[in-house]
Amino acid sequence: MENKVLIVDDEKEMRNLLSVCLKPFGYVIDEAQTGFEALEKIIGEKYDLLLLDIMMPTVDGFEVLRNVREILDKDVPIILLTALGDTDRIVKGLQLGADDYIVKPFEPRELLARIQSVMRRAQKSGVLEEGKFSLHQLLFEENKLKVSYREQTLPLTKKEYKLLLRLAKNSGRVYSREQLVQLEWEDYYEGDARTIDTHIKNIREKLKAVGFTKQIIETVWGIGYQMLEEDSIKDE
Amino acid sequence: MENKVLIVDDEKEMRNLLSVCLKPFGYVIDEAQTGFEALEKIIGEKYDLLLLDIMMPTVDGFEVLRNVREILDKDVPIILLTALGDTDRIVKGLQLGADDYIVKPFEPRELLARIQSVMRRAQKSGVLEEGKFSLHQLLFEENKLKVSYREQTLPLTKKEYKLLLRLAKNSGRVYSREQLVQLEWEDYYEGDARTIDTHIKNIREKLKAVGFTKQIIETVWGIGYQMLEEDSIKDE
DNA sequence: TACGTGTGTGAAAAATTATTAACTTTGAAT
DNA sequence: ATTCAAAGTTAATAATTTTTCACACACGTA
Numbered sequence: 318m319e320n321k322v323l324i325v326d327d328e329k330e331m332r333n334l335l336s337v338c339l340k341p342f343g344y345v346i347d348e349a350q351t352g353f354e355a356l357e358k359i360i361g362e363k364y365d366l367l368l369l370d371i372m373m374p375t376v377d378g379f380e381v382l383r384n385v386r387e388i389l390d391k392d393v394p395i396i397l398l399t400a401l402g403d404t405d406r407i408v409k410g411l412q413l414g415a416d417d418y419i420v421k422p423f424e425p426r427e428l429l430a431r432i433q434s435v436m437r438r439a440q441k442s443g444v445l446e447e448g449k450f451s452l453h454q455l456l457f458e459e460n461k462l463k464v465s466y467r468e469q470t471l472p473l474t475k476k477e478y479k480l481l482l483r484l485a486k487n488s489g490r491v492y493s494r495e496q497l498v499q500l501e502w503e504d505y506y507e508g509d510a511r512t513i514d515t516h517i518k519n520i521r522e523k524l525k526a527v528g529f530t531k532q533i534i535e536t537v538w539g540i541g542y543q544m545l546e547e548d549s550i551k552d553e
Numbered sequence: 554m555e556n557k558v559l560i561v562d563d564e565k566e567m568r569n570l571l572s573v574c575l576k577p578f579g580y581v582i583d584e585a586q587t588g589f590e591a592l593e594k595i596i597g598e599k600y601d602l603l604l605l606d607i608m609m610p611t612v613d614g615f616e617v618l619r620n621v622r623e624i625l626d627k628d629v630p631i632i633l634l635t636a637l638g639d640t641d642r643i644v645k646g647l648q649l650g651a652d653d654y655i656v657k658p659f660e661p662r663e664l665l666a667r668i669q670s671v672m673r674r675a676q677k678s679g680v681l682e683e684g685k686f687s688l689h690q691l692l693f694e695e696n697k698l699k700v701s702y703r704e705q706t707l708p709l710t711k712k713e714y715k716l717l718l719r720l721a722k723n724s725g726r727v728y729s730r731e732q733l734v735q736l737e738w739e740d741y742y743e744g745d746a747r748t749i750d751t752h753i754k755n756i757r758e759k760l761k762a763v764g765f766t767k768q769i770i771e772t773v774w775g776i777g778y779q780m781l782e783e784d785s786i787k788d789e
Numbered sequence: 790t791a792c793g794t795g796t797g798t799g800a801a802a803a804a805t806t807a808t809t810a811a812c813t814t815t816g817a818a819t
Numbered sequence: 820a821t822t823c824a825a826a827g828t829t830a831a832t833a834a835t836t837t838t839t840c841a842c843a844c845a846c847g848t849a
Contacts, residue, residue, distance in 0.1 A: 487674065489670050540640065
């Protein structure tokens with residue numbers, strides 16, 4: 318597989334140096350001398366990595382970074398080229414969404430290591446989309462411990478979230494209060510299982526608060542609670 | 554695909570009735586008259602579903618249920634056959650790990666619906682194994698919001714968990730305090746980003762408390778924090 | 790319809806978690 | 820070696836979450 322790298326730096330020497338370091342490892346190099354040129358190239362082509370000098374005349378690295386992240390290519394890995402000790406710019410760059418930075422002058426070995434690391438991560442992050450699912454129009458994002466309905470996030474507490482997640486992941490299954498308490502609470506729980514009632518109540522309330530009115534958490538009289546299955550026409 | 558069902562009931566009539574209900578839908582039926590016989594059969598063969606009468610002489614349904622769940626087949630779907638209004642036994646049964654129950658006398662239509670529902674769930678639950686990963690010998694179980702090291706669960710609070718999860722899922726990436734605060738906290742956060750320091754400290758402490766001594770959360774001086782990548786030999 | 794339980798609900802109490810602030814230690818740069 | 824700023828640490832305070840309790844209400848049964 319061929320990785321295309323765009324080197325953005327106003328100094329020709331630096332571009333050459335980077336280029337020489339990378340070519341032996343099979344990277345396909347493209348260069349831009351100004352921020353403006355870089356943006357043009359990125360519009361025209363899909364790169365696998367950007368090596369971006371911060372300090373350049375007119376359109377500087379931040380400008381490029383911002384444009385790329387906001388419009389052009391939200392996900393391309395970006396490594397900043399910075400001057401030694403310039404922590405202010407590094408922090409700013411990382412905050413703008415750069416993936417990593419490297420200080421000039423750099424060890425070729427380190428450059429390679431960082432590039433590989435960043436690109437490895439970029440590949441993983443595609444898979445990172447897992448853990449999302451939706452049920453009854455509710456969107457569950459497990460990575461963020463977030464449940465939302467039409468863009469509105471439910472402000473769930475930890476226990477509420479766990480409870481709702483379990484019910485959702487096992488929709489259709491009936492749980493007794495005792496089971497829920499044992500399953501979700503660390504270790505063994507001595508107290509009153511009716512604390513579940515209160516949590517259920519609060520969850521239902523928070524659902525209503527975002528405009529979600531369907532009663533998806535059902536009370537099973539004498540037994541406990543269950544979340545309705547997606548397609549269920551209430552049985553019994 | 555052929556689904557094998559074991560019907561466990563001491564009354565021949567009931568076994569026949571169930572059998573007649575299910576056969577037309579392609580289920581392959583096997584029967585056991587006693588709890589003991591049921592256990593023998595389950596040892597000898599893999600079933601896709603158990604229909605289990607609770608009240609039987611000698612070895613009752615609970616006994617069978619317990620044995621199956623603890624030793625023989627932890628995951629086979631089990632539907633209890635119970636008498637009307639016998640909520641005590643139903644609750645106990647569900648607590649012992651039954652998936653559902655049906656009261657005698659039952660509607661064939663309902664029986665079928667419940668069977669299908671339970672089996673659909675059983676298939677899903679295989680996929681439910683997602684969201685587990687490990688890093689540096691730490692086991693992350695996103696479904697349970699749990700992180701553990703050698704079977705010991707870290708008693709993390711919600712924010713600690715989120716923080717650790719994010720760092721872990723993006724190991725190698727450096728985050729500034731500001732980024733972490735924005736990413737993990739709902740809405741916008743006005744306060745001091747150094748609250749992150751305290752959280753990091755507490756996480757590190759909890760890691761030590763379970764005997765995990767490697768320093769995987771690194772401080773990047775002047776910038777923020779990062780989790781080491783799995784295989785990284787500390788660069789720079 | 791009346792009864793005995795099981796559940797919904799609101800608010801107080803208890804417990805836990807998150808943040809802040811002050812102080813100590815560490816690291817980088819001169 | 821000295822200095823300054825950043826990070827570690829601790830403890831107090833603030834905020835939130837969780838549990839409990841009491842009472843109202845609903846459900847199934849006689």
